[in-house]
Amino acid sequence: MPLRDKGIRIKSSRKGKSNRSVSDIVKDLKKANTPLNDYRDRSIAIHGLICAKCGKEFDHKSRHLLTVHHKDGNHNNNPQDGSNWENLCVYCHEDEHSRERLGDYLRGK
Ligand SMILES: [Zn+2]
Numbered sequence: 001m002p003l004r005d006k007g008i009r010i011k012s013s014r015k016g017k018s019n020r021s022v023s024d025i026v027k028d029l030k031k032a033n034t035p036l037n038d039y040r041d042r043s044i045a046i047h048g049l050i051c052a053k054c055g056k057e058f059d060h061k062s063r064h065l066l067t068v069h070h071k072d073g074n075h076n077n078n079p080q081d082g083s084n085w086e087n088l089c090v091y092c093h094e095d096e097h098s099r100e101r102l103g104d105y106l107r108g109k
Protein backbone atom coordinates (compact mmCIF):
# COMPACT_ATOMS: atom_id res chain seq x y z
CA MET A 1 0.00 0.00 0.00
CA PRO A 2 1.37 3.43 -0.97
CA LEU A 3 -0.13 5.02 2.18
CA ARG A 4 2.08 2.88 4.43
CA ASP A 5 5.21 3.95 2.56
CA LYS A 6 4.34 7.59 3.10
CA GLY A 7 3.93 7.01 6.83
CA ILE A 8 7.35 5.40 7.11
CA ARG A 9 9.04 8.22 5.21
CA ILE A 10 7.55 10.90 7.48
CA LYS A 11 8.69 9.04 10.58
CA SER A 12 12.26 8.62 9.35
CA SER A 13 12.53 12.25 8.28
CA ARG A 14 11.43 13.37 11.75
CA LYS A 15 14.42 11.57 13.22
CA GLY A 16 16.64 14.19 11.53
CA LYS A 17 16.02 16.45 14.54
CA SER A 18 19.47 15.58 15.89
CA ASN A 19 20.98 17.98 13.33
CA ARG A 20 19.45 20.93 15.16
CA SER A 21 20.97 20.06 18.50
CA VAL A 22 24.40 19.77 16.89
CA SER A 23 24.17 23.31 15.56
CA ASP A 24 23.06 24.44 19.00
CA ILE A 25 26.19 22.89 20.51
CA VAL A 26 28.33 24.68 17.93
CA LYS A 27 26.64 27.96 18.85
CA ASP A 28 27.45 27.41 22.51
CA LEU A 29 31.07 26.65 21.69
CA LYS A 30 31.35 29.86 19.68
CA LYS A 31 29.88 31.86 22.56
CA ALA A 32 32.39 30.33 24.97
CA ASN A 33 35.27 31.35 22.73
CA THR A 34 34.15 34.99 22.55
CA PRO A 35 33.02 36.14 26.01
CA LEU A 36 30.72 39.17 25.94
CA ASN A 37 32.92 41.23 28.27
CA ASP A 38 35.86 40.83 25.92
CA TYR A 39 34.82 43.76 23.73
CA ARG A 40 35.75 46.31 26.40
CA ASP A 41 39.38 45.20 26.45
CA ARG A 42 39.39 45.02 22.68
CA SER A 43 37.89 48.48 22.27
CA ILE A 44 40.43 49.97 24.68
CA ALA A 45 43.22 48.22 22.79
CA ILE A 46 41.99 49.73 19.51
CA HIS A 47 40.89 53.22 20.60
CA GLY A 48 43.10 53.72 23.63
CA LEU A 49 42.38 54.75 27.24
CA ILE A 50 40.82 58.06 26.28
CA CYS A 51 37.27 59.41 26.19
CA ALA A 52 36.21 60.03 22.60
CA LYS A 53 34.01 62.94 23.65
CA CYS A 54 35.81 65.05 26.25
CA GLY A 55 39.33 63.75 25.62
CA LYS A 56 39.93 62.79 29.25
CA GLU A 57 42.71 60.25 29.53
CA PHE A 58 42.67 57.21 31.77
CA ASP A 59 45.24 54.80 33.10
CA HIS A 60 44.88 51.18 34.05
CA LYS A 61 43.84 52.11 37.58
CA SER A 62 40.94 54.28 36.44
CA ARG A 63 40.01 52.31 33.34
CA HIS A 64 36.78 51.17 35.00
CA LEU A 65 35.57 54.76 34.54
CA LEU A 66 35.96 54.37 30.79
CA THR A 67 33.05 52.53 29.21
CA VAL A 68 32.39 51.22 25.73
CA HIS A 69 29.57 52.92 23.87
CA HIS A 70 27.90 51.17 20.95
CA LYS A 71 27.43 53.69 18.19
CA ASP A 72 24.34 51.98 16.79
CA GLY A 73 22.99 51.24 20.27
CA ASN A 74 23.11 47.48 19.69
CA HIS A 75 25.15 45.76 22.38
CA ASN A 76 25.28 42.59 20.31
CA ASN A 77 26.89 44.31 17.35
CA ASN A 78 30.58 43.92 18.17
CA PRO A 79 32.68 43.98 14.99
CA GLN A 80 36.26 42.95 15.67
CA ASP A 81 37.66 46.11 14.02
CA GLY A 82 35.95 48.27 16.69
CA SER A 83 33.92 50.27 14.15
CA ASN A 84 30.81 50.16 16.38
CA TRP A 85 32.64 51.09 19.59
CA GLU A 86 33.43 54.41 21.15
CA ASN A 87 35.25 54.74 24.46
CA LEU A 88 33.41 57.21 26.66
CA CYS A 89 33.99 58.18 30.26
CA VAL A 90 31.02 57.47 32.54
CA TYR A 91 29.99 61.14 32.51
CA CYS A 92 29.98 61.50 28.74
CA HIS A 93 28.40 58.10 28.40
CA GLU A 94 25.61 59.11 30.75
CA ASP A 95 25.13 62.24 28.70
CA GLU A 96 25.03 60.19 25.51
CA HIS A 97 22.34 57.95 26.98
CA SER A 98 20.45 60.64 28.84
CA ARG A 99 17.21 59.35 27.41
CA GLU A 100 17.99 55.72 28.17
CA ARG A 101 18.77 53.72 31.25
CA LEU A 102 22.52 53.55 31.80
CA GLY A 103 22.23 51.30 34.84
CA ASP A 104 22.53 48.11 32.84
CA TYR A 105 25.68 49.39 31.19
CA LEU A 106 27.44 50.28 34.43
CA ARG A 107 26.49 46.95 35.93
CA GLY A 108 28.48 45.36 33.13
CA LYS A 109 25.53 43.90 31.26
ZN1 LIG B 1 34.26 62.07 28.62
Ligand SMILES: [Zn+2]
Residues within 6 Å of the ligand: 068, 069, 070, 093, 096, 097
Ligand atom coordinates in the same frame (compact mmCIF):
# COMPACT_ATOMS: atom_id res chain seq x y z
ZN1 LIG C 1 26.53 53.85 25.04
